[in-house]
Amino acid sequence: MSSNHWLRVLPWLSIALLLIGWEVGVRAAGIPEYTLPAPSVIARTLWENFDSLAASWRYTLRITFCALALACAGGVLVACAFALSRQVEAALFPLAIILQVTPLVAIAPLILIYVESTTAALLLCAWVVAFFPILSNTVIGLRSSDRHLRDLFRLYGASPWQRLRLLLVPSALPYFLAGLKISGGLSLIGAVSAEMVAGVAGRETGLASRILEASFRSETAKMFAALTLLVLTGLMIFGGFNLLSRRLLGHWHDVERH
């Protein structure tokens, strides 16, 4: 399978080419470091400042994953409530949509006013953007079970609990995982954008604050170093959930079969 192999190498190759082009271009054109640092300079800056950046990285990671966990819990619970009752859905779904369509950066300042703890405010902001994809996907998933399988469960007298565990949850799983993949990326974006708005200073700060801080001091390489960590985080989240989804669905779901 040489063409298959080639397809696997291709993404790494394009990234490598981009970095090499960047490095060579910056050196050849003599662009100053404070305008556009070369990748090698960014890597060195990252290495030299790693200890202080790592503390901020941990903070951002904590906000991101806490928000995602809360979005999962909330999204699944509300989706179950919607699946059980059309009335609940009719009453609450518009609110969820309003929450979804309002740009986060527009409501973040308000949240920062009303919520005293900055950490809690950032958490809430990240949760707001991560919540909806999980909710809407899980709702669709819970409704997606095969009509005839539902008939069979009725014919064989399944209890509501059996129906939930053996039919609805497995049917909803691929949809939930698709929502999780989207929300994973969104909660990182939420955590970072909210912190940008907050302009947090002080002891506990995330990577967004470090980027702002470095930009005030014209430490462009440091901005890129923090950005690199954010990109790595996003890729890790994406890759992790892809792997999880393949593990859980690989043997039965078409989308995940090779």
Add this chain to the structure above:
Amino acid sequence: MAPALTLERVQKRFANGLLALRDASLQVSAGEFVSLVGPSGCGKSTVLRLVAGLDAPTAGRVEAPALANGASVQGPHDPRTSFVFQEPTLMPWATVFDNVWLPLRLAGQSREQARSAIGEMLQLVGLADFENSYPAALSGGMKMRVSIARALVTRPRVLLMDEPFAALDEISRNRLNADLLKLWSIHGFSVLFVTHSVFESVYLSQRVFVMSARPGTVVTEVAVDAPYPRDGAFRATTVYLDATRAVSAALEAAQGEVMP
């Protein structure tokens, strides 16, 4: 023989006002193999749903094991009625074994308690080696065999089949027809078999009910007086040819065109 299920002057009107069945009557004896043929949308599937207790008639009387003991439309729970749909309707996330286990599991049997019944059933449908396969890895015919094994694992008294082989190629279809007759002769359940195919209905059944176009009702009944086991040679006998001709003629009369 005592009737296994009875429909008497049954009418079914859906919530949207559509009249699916009017004045439909039929009776199936215990252990009898009966087919129901008719044009598309004539209410054949509705008859099966009424017998399974998945729907209630708007008028008339339905008597079937699934409706005994006060079981309601909300939750019939007689494990002695089984349903096979046109699609195999398997759970894609579960292995062949777990799919066949489902009816017993819902009735409270553990994997261990159900193991011998499931193993025996998979043996009978020729899938003993596929216990741990997932449906995605099986052919259409094999999936249908799993579906049949799942239906029979409860040892039903009544087996309802809704065009189960319509989506299969002719070779798989003929083999499954022969295998279904074998299983029927071993277990002796009653079958109500819905099909579009006149040939299939005559090959399989002792009696064929012909339904008219919607609103559906049973217009004729054709008896197929031939012994079992039936094989390919049966398709060349006069009994078979006469019966197919009679069923086709009844269908033609019911809707004005032939549907072999």
